[in-house]
Amino acid sequence: MSDLYAITLPDGSVREVPAGTTPGDIAAAIGPGLAKAALAARVNGELRDLNRPLEGDSALALVTARDEADALELVRHDYAHVLAEAVQALFPGTQITFGPSTDDGFYYDFAPKDRPFTEEDLPAIEAEMRRIIAADKPLVREVWPREQLIARWRAAGETFKAEWAAELPEGEELTVYRSGHDWLDMCRGPHLASTGKLDPQAFKLTRVSGAYWRGDQKNAMLSRIYGTGWLTKKQLDAHLFRLEEAAKRDHRKIGQEMDLFHLQSEAQGSVFWHPKGFVLWRQLEAYMRRRLDAAGYEEVKTPQLMDARQWEQSGHWGKYRENMFVVPDEIPSTEEEGPILSGKAELMALKPMNCPAHILIFKQGIKSYRDLPIRMAEFGCCHRNEPHGALHGIMRVRQFTQDDAHIFVREDQLIEEIKAFCDLLDSVYRDLGFEQYAIKLALRPEKRFGSEEMWDKAEQTLRDAVAAAGRATEAYGWEELPGEGAFYAPKLEFHLTDAIGRTWQVGTIQADTVLPERLDASYVGEDGQRHRPVMLHRAILGTFERFIGILIEHHAGRFPAWLAPVQAVVATIVSDADDYALSVVEKLRAAGIRAEADLRNEKINFKVREHSVAKVPNLLVIGKREAEEGTVALRPLGADARQEVLALDAAIARLVREGTPPDLARA
RNA sequence: GCCGGGUUAGCUCAGCUGGUAGAGCAACCGCCUUGUAAGCGGUAGGUCGUCGGUUCGAGUCCGACACCCGGCACCA
Numbered sequence: 001m002s003d004l005y006a007i008t009l010p011d012g013s014v015r016e017v018p019a020g021t022t023p024g025d026i027a028a029a030i031g032p033g034l035a036k037a038a039l040a041a042r043v044n045g046e047l048r049d050l051n052r053p054l055e056g057d058s059a060l061a062l063v064t065a066r067d068e069a070d071a072l073e074l075v076r077h078d079y080a081h082v083l084a085e086a087v088q089a090l091f092p093g094t095q096i097t098f099g100p101s102t103d104d105g106f107y108y109d110f111a112p113k114d115r116p117f118t119e120e121d122l123p124a125i126e127a128e129m130r131r132i133i134a135a136d137k138p139l140v141r142e143v144w145p146r147e148q149l150i151a152r153w154r155a156a157g158e159t160f161k162a163e164w165a166a167e168l169p170e171g172e173e174l175t176v177y178r179s180g181h182d183w184l185d186m187c188r189g190p191h192l193a194s195t196g197k198l199d200p201q202a203f204k205l206t207r208v209s210g211a212y213w214r215g216d217q218k219n220a221m222l223s224r225i226y227g228t229g230w231l232t233k234k235q236l237d238a239h240l241f242r243l244e245e246a247a248k249r250d251h252r253k254i255g256q257e258m259d260l261f262h263l264q265s266e267a268q269g270s271v272f273w274h275p276k277g278f279v280l281w282r283q284l285e286a287y288m289r290r291r292l293d294a295a296g297y298e299e300v301k302t303p304q305l306m307d308a309r310q311w312e313q314s315g316h317w318g319k320y321r322e323n324m325f326v327v328p329d330e331i332p333s334t335e336e337e338g339p340i341l342s343g344k345a346e347l348m349a350l351k352p353m354n355c356p357a358h359i360l361i362f363k364q365g366i367k368s369y370r371d372l373p374i375r376m377a378e379f380g381c382c383h384r385n386e387p388h389g390a391l392h393g394i395m396r397v398r399q400f401t402q403d404d405a406h407i408f409v410r411e412d413q414l415i416e417e418i419k420a421f422c423d424l425l426d427s428v429y430r431d432l433g434f435e436q437y438a439i440k441l442a443l444r445p446e447k448r449f450g451s452e453e454m455w456d457k458a459e460q461t462l463r464d465a466v467a468a469a470g471r472a473t474e475a476y477g478w479e480e481l482p483g484e485g486a487f488y489a490p491k492l493e494f495h496l497t498d499a500i501g502r503t504w505q506v507g508t509i510q511a512d513t514v515l516p517e518r519l520d521a522s523y524v525g526e527d528g529q530r531h532r533p534v535m536l537h538r539a540i541l542g543t544f545e546r547f548i549g550i551l552i553e554h555h556a557g558r559f560p561a562w563l564a565p566v567q568a569v570v571a572t573i574v575s576d577a578d579d580y581a582l583s584v585v586e587k588l589r590a591a592g593i594r595a596e597a598d599l600r601n602e603k604i605n606f607k608v609r610e611h612s613v614a615k616v617p618n619l620l621v622i623g624k625r626e627a628e629e630g631t632v633a634l635r636p637l638g639a640d641a642r643q644e645v646l647a648l649d650a651a652i653a654r655l656v657r658e659g660t661p662p663d664l665a666r667a
Numbered sequence: 668g669c670c671g672g673g674u675u676a677g678c679u680c681a682g683c684u685g686g687u688a689g690a691g692c693a694a695c696c697g698c699c700u701u702g703u704a705a706g707c708g709g710u711a712g713g714u715c716g717u718c719g720g721u722u723c724g725a726g727u728c729c730g731a732c733a734c735c736c737g738g739c740a741c742c743a
Contacts, residue, residue: 210670
């Protein structure tokens, strides 16, 4: 046993240090600047405390603010600890539970003594956090024996921590971090050397919420405090600015400003589409229909209401009923007194999915292996009885229309069909302005039908197909999500991100053998025998509601011309130009352009501003000159936009070109 | 469904510790015929989310319910 360890630094140099030396000591030996800048260390690749002694020959790299990912993770974790310490100082009797870092900050879950926290509590807590940071309390790692640690938590009344300490896996080293002398939290670490390493101006507590202990609805409701935390105040300010900018893109705000849709309490979770919003919908639907037609799909339309027995057979009644709207098959009584419904009627249900109906179409007549694949599409309107707390603008609603389709295939066609779907989906997202999306594989859930073998096979098929399409990569945020699949099949999920970083699943494809089995769908094979088809459930937009919501936020309401509700406004400067302006609008409309006239008795400044705010992509300004010369002044949307005076025909040609949907432009 | 917050004119928002509602924009009317992001003046508009309670008196205090917002859980 040597008393000297050989420490290899990133530049390849090796230092011999005595046992007991810490990374912090080495930083100090290299230079005071580094000692000050060092936040933590990577020892043999593992992130560690600066003041934790090295345990042998090691590769050592010191982590500073330049290693941004590591540094942010460290400070956020520390902010969470300081938050917990501050809360316990201000609210004695509050229990601490768990507080990790997040994508832009941190949170900590507390079990409050008498009442949950409110946002009014936050300023005082922030002030206390700043005091703790100013006190520059050292954060020291200690390893505790399990029983002693549990006893410590019990003695302090920390039942959640005690429960957790008792359940941490056997053989795991239980560590606590001590802040100064008086406060400790159980934590794997690592932490900064002291609270003073944090910038007291680089964090902000943002909101409070409830959260279940261990994320389980059956457990106690804790009180969570969220914060955002950064290395510097400049970073924090930039983040807060981004949030403000993102809030301006909120689809609910823009939807109202642009008069696209509204929601009201009499139809909660269902969207009232206004004329302008429905133009968007129709453009999107027409586009999707063309793409599906071209890709060999056939469109169908199926019933809204089906008998409960049908849903029993499909399995929805058993596994999905809590999400369904059930309707008695009965004529309500019109008697003034007495019950409206007898309560004895047979039940029907609004469809939450289109799949059973599509199988029923598939089952009409005999299908041959030569008929497959059959790609059956429906812009299907579905109802799901979502929990009230889940509703969110038009992104999460109770009535929605999917760009749904079910592809009935032989097993040997599976990979090819899934791959073709991935390519189609990619092309659609690009046409709609999305370069980036994430792909995830949702694996078998707890509530499910089918054998383990069937799930093994279905999951592997999806894995193979995405790999075959070359998209199971980090660029696509590829990951597998255990337990997240549908009750009948695993699914590939395609996620887009909204204005403030929330991600929404839009597209999906699911490889299902359960429903064809339950509803007895079959085809006659080459061998003359009956075989089960595999059914691919798939959607690209997911739902029109959610997708349009994301489109609004993605484009901040400034839609590409082919989607814009109003593509051009013809605005006059003087009333002498009214007749000419109306004839221009007429010609634009004849050319298929969604154009409106603005003949109001207002200054052109006013009109320019108003139509700019309304995000109309093109303004055609017409004054005396244009009316006399038969031209228009074409002013594209944007403060810095240049204006061109064009002959009317040339302007129309340009607007037609700009307004052509991307698939038609390619043709 | 759970925790916290909210709901006042078409929109955005004021309204202190209870004394019977206010601004800007929009709308409407009038003036201005206007040249590239808000021209000027005037008029009208609200049973303050709903129901109940406390009080001489409730937008304001209390309770229930509905819906919305932020999360949690659930999910396209």
